[in-house]
Amino acid sequence: xxxxxxxxxxxxxxxxxxxxxxxxxxxxxxxxxxxxxxxxxxxxxxxxxxxxxxxxxxxxxxxxxxxxxxxx
Numbered sequence: 001x002x003x004x005x006x007x008x009x010x011x012x013x014x015x016x017x018x019x020x021x022x023x024x025x026x027x028x029x030x031x032x033x034x035x036x037x038x039x040x041x042x043x044x045x046x047x048x049x050x051x052x053x054x055x056x057x058x059x060x061x062x063x064x065x066x067x068x069x070x071x072x
Contacts, residue, residue: 001027002041002051003059010042024051027059033068
């Protein structure tokens with residue numbers, strides 16, 4: 001699951017940004033049910049791979065509906 005986030009670098013391309021840019025975090029579920037950001041994606045990577053974005057509230061609702069929690 002990908003949510004919009006201001007980032008300073010892309011973990012995929014190692015590109016560094018002089019100022020924060022609108023990118024995304026990939027969220028992943030840990031064994032305890034805790035969801036947290038595991039990778040940052042730059043805007044170019046999002047566009048290149050057409051990553052399916054989910055807004056924060058929708059992601060939180062989806063995660064909590066499973067009995068899990070968002071640690072972000």
